[in-house]
Amino acid sequence: MTKFEISASILAADFTRLGAHVQEADAAGAERFHMDVMDGRFVPNITFGPLVVEAVRRCTRRTIEAHLMIVEPDRYIPDFVKAGADIILVHQEACSHLHGTLQQIHRLGKKAGVVLNPATPILTIADILPEVDQVLVMSVNPGFGGQTFIESSTDKVASLREMIEQRKLACAIEIDGGIGPANAGTVVRAGVRVLVAGAAVFRAPEGVAAAIARLRGSVEAP
Ligand code: DX5
Ligand code: ZN
Numbered sequence: 001m002t003k004f005e006i007s008a009s010i011l012a013a014d015f016t017r018l019g020a021h022v023q024e025a026d027a028a029g030a031e032r033f034h035m036d037v038m039d040g041r042f043v044p045n046i047t048f049g050p051l052v053v054e055a056v057r058r059c060t061r062r063t064i065e066a067h068l069m070i071v072e073p074d075r076y077i078p079d080f081v082k083a084g085a086d087i088i089l090v091h092q093e094a095c096s097h098l099h100g101t102l103q104q105i106h107r108l109g110k111k112a113g114v115v116l117n118p119a120t121p122i123l124t125i126a127d128i129l130p131e132v133d134q135v136l137v138m139s140v141n142p143g144f145g146g147q148t149f150i151e152s153s154t155d156k157v158a159s160l161r162e163m164i165e166q167r168k169l170a171c172a173i174e175i176d177g178g179i180g181p182a183n184a185g186t187v188v189r190a191g192v193r194v195l196v197a198g199a200a201v202f203r204a205p206e207g208v209a210a211a212i213a214r215l216r217g218s219v220e221a222p
Helices: 015-025 050-057 077-083 097-107 152-166 182-191 208-220
Strands: 006-011 032-038 063-069 089-090 112-117 134-138 172-176 194-197
Touching: 006 097, 006 208, 015 032, 015 050, 015 208, 032 050, 050 063, 050 077, 077 089, 077 097, 077 152, 089 097, 089 134, 097 112, 134 152, 152 172, 152 182, 182 194, 194 208
Parallel strands: 006 032, 006 194, 032 063, 063 089, 089 112, 112 134, 134 172, 172 194
Antiparallel strands: none
């Protein structure tokens, strides 16, 4: 069985009871928490900053990843590290000196991931791939939760996996946007190791625990 992890995206959680919602997902076996930081400039929406990451850090010992959808991410990376993020994800499109940004993250002792928007080709990160711990393929345009999965993302994952395997690199592939029981199995078979899921975890009518079990089950027994 192919190994994969679920990263629960707190963007879809109930912020009036964020701690309880996070702990519910933690107890149900979500391996990671995904935190979408938006600045209203790189994306047309504003969410939260290090303060909320720090609050979630106090609710779980699981891996926390900060997905920075902000311009000039270099300026804020130390703040998110201090807040307790284990993985920092920066957009290829937002970094003028991506190599330097990844070095900064590594110097701070954290894992570094690069995010690709739907229109950004994987070739743009071919040279930097050995420095990357994780590539996050956006399967929606970033900015909002609950959008529809862009079908061509599966082929993008498959090409990226080929590129990683050919060069014998250790980089993991993650996918973000519109993921649920209907497509999770397909993307994992294409090469995804980390499934980000917001609405499918926190907005499912059956509740968080049952939703996580259903998502996991959809991959394990398609
Ligand atoms: C979108 C965010 C996603 C979002 C995914 O810009 O990067 O992490 O929370 O939400 P769903 O799983 O609901 O599409
Ligand atoms: Zn995200």
